[in-house]
Amino acid sequence: MFLAAAPPASRATWLTERELNPPTLTPADTMWRAAELFGTDHELRLIAIVGEHHRPLGAIFEKDVRRLLLNPFGHALMRNPSYGAAVSRYVRQCPVAEMTDDLGRLMATYRASGGTEGMILTRNGRVQATVNNRRLVHLAAEREVAM
Numbered sequence: 001m002f003l004a005a006a007p008p009a010s011r012a013t014w015l016t017e018r019e020l021n022p023p024t025l026t027p028a029d030t031m032w033r034a035a036e037l038f039g040t041d042h043e044l045r046l047i048a049i050v051g052e053h054h055r056p057l058g059a060i061f062e063k064d065v066r067r068l069l070l071n072p073f074g075h076a077l078m079r080n081p082s083y084g085a086a087v088s089r090y091v092r093q094c095p096v097a098e099m100t101d102d103l104g105r106l107m108a109t110y111r112a113s114g115g116t117e118g119m120i121l122t123r124n125g126r127v128q129a130t131v132n133n134r135r136l137v138h139l140a141a142e143r144e145v146a147m
Contacts, residue, residue, distance in 0.1 A: 012099045014139065015121070015129050018043070022130040024050045025060065027088035034087050035069060038062045045132040046118045049091045054126040059094035060087050061117045095119045099128050107140050 023037045025047055038044055046059040068090075095113035097106050099121035110119050119136060121129040131139075 012121075012129075014103070015099070015131070019129045019131050019135070022048060022127070024048045024054070024127055025087050026050060027057065027086060027091065029087050031065065031068065031087055031090070034060050034065050034090075038065055043132060045134075046094060046120075046130055048094070048120045048127045048130055049087060050127050056094070056096050056120045056122060056127050058091040059117070059120060059130075060090050061092060063117070064090050064092075097121060099123055103139060103143055107136070107143065110136055 018041075023041075023044070025034060025037075027049060034047060037047055045062050048059050049057045051057045093113075094117070095110045095115040097109040097119065100123070101109070106119070106121075115136075116133060118130055118132040120127055121131065
């Protein structure tokens with residue numbers, strides 16, 4: 001399969017257009033904005049939270065936003081400036097790797113970090129892509145078959 005034999009210059013060719021254009025938020029963005037982004041893309045499982053120079057600070061996960069929205073008081077909490085206004089309260093650690101790494105190294109980084117929702121890929125330390133966990137599982141399976 002093409003994943004195992006890909007030349008170094010094209011290692012990131014397996015990324016889809018959607019993965020290469022991920023939505024991002026800053027710590028000051030609102031939970032409402034996060035909910036809107038998750039609502040527009042049903043495959044989206046994480047949104048990278050970026051700081052200065054578009055460097056990853058972590059991620060906000062769809063399951064956390066969903067849990068908040070399904071809470072009977074969730075909408076009120078999200079509107080409360082002292083509780084739910086900014087996403088910074090919900091930022092979690094997320095595996096991060098350079099997108100030019102080979103697929104084996106990316107998978108090893110994901111496994112070693114205990115990643116669950118997906119992974120943030122960077123180029124020179126700046127967010128360039130996000131890949132959800134389901135896609136990572138498929139890529140790992142394809143890689144195994146190709147070996």
